[in-house]
Amino acid sequence: MSYWRGPLPRTNDLLDPVVVAEDSLGLKRVVCADQEEEDDDVVSEEEPVIGFPAATVWLAAMTFVIAVLSEYVVRTIESASDSWGISVRFSSIILLPIVGNAAEHASTVIFAFKNKLDITLGVALGSATQISMFVVPICVIVAWIMGTHMDLDFNLLETGSFFISVLLTTFTLQDGTSHYMKGLVLLLCYFVIGACFFVL
Structure with missing residues (x-):
């Protein structure tokens, strides 16, 4: 040009x-x-594979299937932790999110291979933001309605892990660029937090 x-x-x-x-x-x-x-x-933009009505039906169907499967996972997590010799806290905070967010992890990897960083960060960070800002408060309110004791009084390890992970992610991704060293730093942070929950 x-x-x-x-x-x-x-x-x-x-x-x-x-x-x-x-x-x-x-x-x-x-x-x-x-x-x-x-x-x-x-x-030229990519054409959608399916339309809006079909996407809505698929989303509702997959949500129902995931809800049923999540119920089975929650029922068996205590027995699985006892048989594996690990704590319930480690299973529910480290292992369960890896399995539960497998679809989101796959989509972020696919978008990253297509060099679409904005969509990748939107899926990865948007999920964590939705959990912390919407799902957890809703769970506390529903537990209060059902008479189950659940509050937002986290222990020192959970609060420190949350603060460090948010701070490290912000400083790592604030310039809008990505390379292998930033990914390695975030993975090492996740392994350190997992090791802390495994030991304590």
Whole structure:
């Protein structure tokens, strides 16, 4: 792509020039024919695979299936923790989110391979934000209605892990770029938090 001030060049000066537009500075945008085809390919958006009604039906069906499977997982988590020799806290905070968010993890990896960082961060961080800001308070309110003791009085380890993970994620992703070292730092932070819950 090139900009040209003044009269347009002759056809033999450039290979088949095509004038697309003239900007506010009076510069005419001159694009070769083959480059114009490449730009059209880049600008073209991806077409949706399914429509909105079908997506809504699939979302409702998958939500129902996941709710049923989650009920089975919650019922067996205590017996599984006893048989494996690990604490219920470690199973529910470290292992259960890995299995429960497997679909979100897969989608973030797929979008990351397609170099769509904004969607990747939206899925990964949006899920954690929804859990901390919506799901946990709703669970406390529902438990209060059902007469079950549940509050937001977390222990020192849970509060410290939450604070450190949010702080580290903010400082790691605030510049809007990504490379392997940032991913390694976040993975090591997750392993350290998992080791703390496993030991304590």
